[in-house]
Amino acid sequence: MKKYFSVIISVLIMIIIFKFSSEDIGRSLKHSDAVSRIIDYIFDGGMLLSVRKLAHFIIYFFLAFFLQFIFPDNSISSKNKKIVLLIVFIYACSDEFHQIFVSGRGAHFRDVIIDTSGGMTAIFMTHLWRKTYKKINIRARIS
Incomplete structure (x- = not known):
């Protein structure tokens, strides 16, 4: 079921991701501008933040996070982590390639790096969580 x-x-x-990449620059800027205003209001203008880059990072973080759970709990091996990261990287590259064909948009390798970093962070955090959870279970069984 979880898979x-x-x-x-x-x-x-x-x-x-594909839907957002399909938007022309005008619509894309409207979305990020609306989010920027909310963040600016919450933090009273005291937080400089590139909403668009943060959105790249976050959405690919969640993509990698959920891709990991396609593999059984005990088999998220180093090989499977690399497969998840490769999927994230390839999808990020294809997303940037797709933007070449959208009016006012372009491909930027730095976005691929940001996207892949989001995926790597999800993989790393999940790895730490599973490692910690395993230690807690072992300690609970011993006591």
């Missing part, structure tokens, strides 16, 4: 849920969520995230 199918992860597949569905991963595909939905990919569709969302």
